[in-house]
Amino acid sequence: MTNVKNIIIGFGKGGKTLAKTLATKGEEVLVIESSDQMYGGTCINIGCLPSKRLIIEADAKQDFAKAVSGKNEMTAFLRDKNYHMLADEPSVQVLNGTAKFVNDHEVQVTTPAGEVLDFTGERIFINTGAESVILPIPGLKDSKYLLDSTKAMDQSTLPQELVIIGAGYIGLEFAGMFARYGAKVTVLDASPNFIPREDDDVSQMVFKNMQELGIDFKLGVKIVEVKDLADKVEVVYEQAGETKQVTADKVLAATGRKPRTSELGLENTGIKLDERGAVIVDDQLHTTVPGVWAIGDVKGGLQFTYISLDDFRIIKDELFGDGKRKISDRKNVPYSVFLEPPLSKVGLNEKEAKAQGIEYKLFKLPVAAIPKARVLKDTRGVFKVLVDPKTERILGATLYGKESHELINLISLAINAKLPYTLLRDQIYTHPTMSEALNDVFK
Structure with a gap:
């Protein structure tokens, strides 16, 4: 001993x-x-x-x-x-x-x-x-085609067809990544609602942009079984009362x-x-x-x-x-989902503020209005910030757009330091940057 x-x-x-x-x-x-x-x-x-x-x-x-x-x-x-x-x-x-x-x-x-x-x-x-959590779906755990998040990053060759179980943030990051490498990606999720914790307008933008990558979403499904075939894997699921199948080279469990x-x-x-x-x-x-x-x-x-x-x-x-x-x-912890473009959030969004009966003033700017987004050749997304109308302090922000994963830390700092939003509005920023968009967000 x-x-x-x-x-x-x-x-x-x-x-x-x-x-x-x-x-x-x-x-x-x-x-x-x-x-x-x-x-x-x-x-x-x-x-x-x-x-x-x-x-x-x-x-x-x-x-x-x-x-x-x-x-x-x-x-x-x-x-x-x-x-x-x-x-x-x-x-x-x-x-x-x-x-x-x-x-x-x-x-x-x-x-x-x-x-x-x-x-x-x-x-x-x-x-x-x-x-990783592997759900008790018949045939899933024993499938030779099963990947978790670790194995998915260690494949020597790209799966030409990939089924992802789970449309949470990890599942979406992998879906976007594999789709951009050229894989045909299908995402299955039990919830009928896409990233339901986010505001509906933001969720709809993310959904549309991911569909444009060729990703096929099957929402509100119940997965019945996973079957290993000769050289493929088949996932059987139920949707709207119908039994359907999708085959792929690999199946990725992204269920938490x-x-x-x-x-x-x-x-x-x-x-x-x-x-x-x-x-x-x-x-x-x-x-x-x-x-x-x-x-x-x-x-x-x-x-x-x-x-x-x-x-x-x-x-x-x-x-x-x-x-x-x-x-x-730790009351205001930021997070970023590395989609393309990234989705970042800290504090409250509109959905949460309304549910809690919190009064707020909304500042909203389309990313297309930001000069740096034009430079980066990606104008997709929106920046949303909620402010307390009485104290002028920031309640929360949802940033969907290029470099949001960097910008969210600036807003998080302002929240934790209890700074008024006007400080960010009137700050002198370098140009061209995504952070200078705060001059315009808060107009």
């Missing part, structure tokens, strides 16, 4: 940043990672960065196989960089193996060689992330992700989970066992790498600061 002051299970964003910080303060850290292909976490290896790299390559009309090869080179470089960022620290040990709790503060690690090692930790941080907790042995501890299998934490990320924290996707909630990074800030503040940072401080 080896005693370690800090044990971090999982090499994700929040955990690795915490490990580096602890090391710079001379503290002993053991980082346990089940796969040597996941050093650095989901974002670097199988999430944000590789998917956005492939999306950018699709926009540049790159060959799919070459794009995947370039993506692999990038992730290998970043994975090695992240490994050495920790492994080269004298007080950090990076251990490849599967961790399982024996009790509240004892962890057993099984290495790839079958060696079993036991550790006790004064502090333990669970940072195991999330994994769930916290990765099933193999942690938490049943041997007092660490409690919610109904979705997420680790239950308080406002400062403490689990139900003293001295054990949870970081990132494993605790449920928003599954963004920047949330995991902010989790690190909360823990760092508790260990080395004044301990005032809390999860509940």
Whole structure:
């Protein structure tokens, strides 16, 4: 049995940043990672960065196989960089193996060689992330043509025909990407409404633009069965009382992700989970066992790498600061969906404001009115911003247009700093840029 002051299970964003910080303060850290292909976490290896790299390559009309090869080179470089960022620290040990709790503060690690090692930790941080959800559709899980988001980015050849189950944001990013590479894409979703959380005018624009890519949407369907044929996969579904089929080379399950907790042995501890299998934490990320924290996707909630990074800030503040940072401080978290053009949002949209009975003033500008959009040769989309008519503070923004993923951070900053919208309206911006559109949005 080896005693370690800090044990971090999982090499994700929040955990690795915490490990580096602890090391710079001379503290002993053991980082346990089940796969040597996941050093650095989901974002670097199988999430944000590789998917956005492939999306950018699709926009540049790159060959799919070459794009995947370039993506692999990038992730290998970043994975090695992240490994050495920790492994080269004298007080950090990076251990490849599967961790399982024996009790509240004892962890057993099984290495790839079958060696079993036991550790006790004064502090333990669970940072195991999330994994793809495969719905219990007959034949789906056992299909040899099944892809999840990870396998979809590792195909050596482009699927000529692709069925995507799920019209959520991940499904839509992949649909747009594969369609731009030249695949014939069909998207199946149980909901009759397309991206229903967005305002209807925005949803309709996104839907129209994705259809123009040749993507075939089947909404309001129930998937009955997935069948493997000789060299294809057939998806059987019901729509409006009719049974229909669609065949493809591959079927991609894009039906969400769930916290990765099933193999942690938490049943041997007092660490409690919610109904979705997420680790239950308080406002400062403490689990139900003293001295054990949870970081990132494993605790449920928003599954963004920047949330995991902010989790690190909360823990760092508790260990080395004044301990005032809390999860509940995160009231306005922006997000971007990397479609073409991107869709970005922070705070309230019209649909949410109306549902909550919140009074607002709407500012709206078509992207076609922005000079930089003409330069970029893409005038699709709309910028919408809601403002409190009494305080002049921004309530929220939905930006559908080129470079919205950059611009949304400026608006998020204004919201969190409680600045009046007039400050953005009267700001001097460089030209030509998409950000200068705020001069016109707020006229």
